[in-house]
Amino acid sequence: MVGPPDRLPPTLDLRLGPQRLALRYLADGAEIYVLAAGSAAEWPSAALRQGRVEVVRNGRGERRQVSLVVDAAERARQLERFRSACGEDRFRDWYPRPGRLLRLTPVDGPSTAARAYDAWLRSEFDAAASTYADAVRGNPLEAYQRERSLAYLRRHLGGRRRLLELGCGPGLETLPLLRDGHEIVAVDVSSEMLERLGANARAEGVSERLARVQGRLRDLPSLDLEGTFDGGYSTFGALSCEPDLSPVRDGLGRRFAPRAPFVAGVLNRTPALEGTIYAATARWRRATARLRSPAPVGLTRYSVDCFAYSPAGLARRFAPFFDASDVEGLGIVVPPPDLLGRFAGHWSLDRLGRLDARVGRTAPFRALGDHFLICLRRASAPRTEAA
Numbered sequence: 001m002v003g004p005p006d007r008l009p010p011t012l013d014l015r016l017g018p019q020r021l022a023l024r025y026l027a028d029g030a031e032i033y034v035l036a037a038g039s040a041a042e043w044p045s046a047a048l049r050q051g052r053v054e055v056v057r058n059g060r061g062e063r064r065q066v067s068l069v070v071d072a073a074e075r076a077r078q079l080e081r082f083r084s085a086c087g088e089d090r091f092r093d094w095y096p097r098p099g100r101l102l103r104l105t106p107v108d109g110p111s112t113a114a115r116a117y118d119a120w121l122r123s124e125f126d127a128a129a130s131t132y133a134d135a136v137r138g139n140p141l142e143a144y145q146r147e148r149s150l151a152y153l154r155r156h157l158g159g160r161r162r163l164l165e166l167g168c169g170p171g172l173e174t175l176p177l178l179r180d181g182h183e184i185v186a187v188d189v190s191s192e193m194l195e196r197l198g199a200n201a202r203a204e205g206v207s208e209r210l211a212r213v214q215g216r217l218r219d220l221p222s223l224d225l226e227g228t229f230d231g232g233y234s235t236f237g238a239l240s241c242e243p244d245l246s247p248v249r250d251g252l253g254r255r256f257a258p259r260a261p262f263v264a265g266v267l268n269r270t271p272a273l274e275g276t277i278y279a280a281t282a283r284w285r286r287a288t289a290r291l292r293s294p295a296p297v298g299l300t301r302y303s304v305d306c307f308a309y310s311p312a313g314l315a316r317r318f319a320p321f322f323d324a325s326d327v328e329g330l331g332i333v334v335p336p337p338d339l340l341g342r343f344a345g346h347w348s349l350d351r352l353g354r355l356d357a358r359v360g361r362t363a364p365f366r367a368l369g370d371h372f373l374i375c376l377r378r379a380s381a382p383r384t385e386a387a
Contacts, residue, residue: 009085012057016046024094025057026081030106032064033078036099044068044100045297048123049305051116055104064104065111068123070192072130075101118189118216121241124303125169125190132193133170140349142337145330145371146172148357149235149265152328152373153177156261160231164255166217166248167238170196178206185211185225188238217242220251228257235265236371240306243294245317253321256378262322265373267295268329269308272368274336301338311367311374322376329360331370 009024014034021043023034032055036044047053047066055064069075078101083091128135136142150173157163161183168174168186170193178184178201188194194212201207215223217238232252242248252262269290278287289299290308300306309317315324334349334356359365366372 008090009082010057012055014043014047015054015056016043016050019043019046024082024086025104026078026085028078028081032104033069033082034102034104035079035082035095036101037095038097039099040298041099042296042298044102045120045304047102048120049116051111051113051119052107053104063107065107066116067103067105067119068127069101069103070123070126121189121216121304122191125188126192128303129170129190129192129196133172133196136172139337139340141331141335141340144334144349144353145236145337148328148330148360149173149373150176152265153233153235153263154180156263156326156375157182157231157233160260162227162230164225164229164232164252166220166232166234167236167241168197168212169193169237171200173233173235174210175200175204175206178209179204181209183209185213185229187213187215187217187220187223187225189214189216189241218244218247220248221254223251225255227255229255229260230257231261231263232256233263233265235263235373237267237302237306239264240267240308241304243307245314249318249321252318253378258378258380260378262318262376262378263373264314264318264376265330265371266314267306267308268367268369268372269310269313270368271331271336271370273332273334274339274370277335277339301336311372314374315376318376321379323379324374324376326373326375327366328373329366329369330356330372332356332359332365332368334370336370 009026011022012025014021014023025032025034048068050066052063052065054061069078079098082095086094136146153173163177163182163184165174165184165186168188174184174186174197186197191214194214198207198212201210213223213225239245256262267290271290275287286299289295294305294307296305297303311327318324334352360369
């Protein structure tokens, strides 16, 4: 049944720069909730990036702080309130695949763009923590990239005792390396990801070799990390979330022993296959999205802005503390994970994977993948100290 008109949620105008959106909302005390119709909607990311927005309701303007609803129970409760207020039929029409749920609260104290970005990153990865590992394992293309990455990590980090991981998530690479006997200090912006990693490590009996630290990668120079490291790594996302990698470079440079390897797995700036696929369907903005800095939400498969790099560009950002070598591309002929449905049943991943591994180690193809892996070794005597 369609809900009666007097049950419909009221509307407000959400102002995002010159953009003005009319959105249904529900109030809960002093808090306001707004819901995106689907996961592809761009306005929630724009609001979270700003941290504060102006809303107009009942003819009055007001400033509100923005946060993402992360707790599953709270999200379920508020979605049920929207469903009840709209009626089941309207709810299905207006919110066919409910996307991000935002909480708008009265402004409380000063804020900055940096603090808003911090909060956005934490909330997005907190929200993804419960399903992240299953989503990777359930996508053969994503799982393939992780297998390639783990083999590369073992090749360069084998025999190294104490490792630093930046952006550990729930432990898709942490746990295998702990089982290999490494000691790992794992850093992540998300407390929920770190909780899941701790629980997973305890379940596997390897938690005594794991230490967890919450923090942004840009804060690496000031994080409480004792001693030096024999090596480290950061793959699939964390480095691509940082607008400026110089604090990461400086922090690693102070904590790594001479010639210690740091493996970086980074979103590639020129993914030839993805660009070709989207260009063939005249989706030009998507085909060239990674050439922008950052590549915004809605033009990539990620829920946050991403900074993509070329292998040479990343190497320059880590000089002079680190020397780059052994670039390996991932996803040169294997399709990107978000296109699984389009290619399922039409190709053999085993066959393409073997070809992808061969061309991924060969110039110039290794610089044309979806991601690339690169080994950065701590220089024994840098020419100059990085500023």
